[in-house]
Amino acid sequence: MTTVATSAHKAHAAHGSHGAAGTCDDPKSVYLAACPCRDMLDILANKWSALALGAMEDGPQRFSALRNRLQGVSPKVLTQTLRRLEDNGLVSREIFAEVPVRVEYSLTPLGEEACVPLAQLRTFVELNIDRFPSAV
Secondary structure, three states, X not given: OOOOOOHHHHHHHHOOOEOOXXXXXXXXXXXXXXXXXXXXXXXXXXXXXXXXHHXXXXXXXXXXXXXXXXXXXXXXXXXXXXXXXXXXXXXXXXEEOOOOOEEEEEEOHHHHHHHHHHXXXXXXXXXXXXXXXXXX
């Protein structure tokens, strides 16, 4: 299993308005241009990130299973999305020494926590899609 400490983690920990536990001391700091929370918000608000995380709520997934479930995503975009999620501690990648090599992606505890509000957002959109003018 791979574990990566990324520059985003280091920047988040070093940011003056953030506590040691990685929480924002000032709830409005996400509105500041230099706030590293913005990077995580960008990742989590991304359509493919949110959908990939949701797909992994059912358990570990192989790349091909994720690509089949996330209709419309290209292999390149899915690869980039999974790398971003892994680099930011939301997803872990496990490589099995088999022939052929098998790779599975699964949620980390942080990824599981992120899925809670993302699932609520997906449910909200599904329940209200007819109310959005662009969806009519």
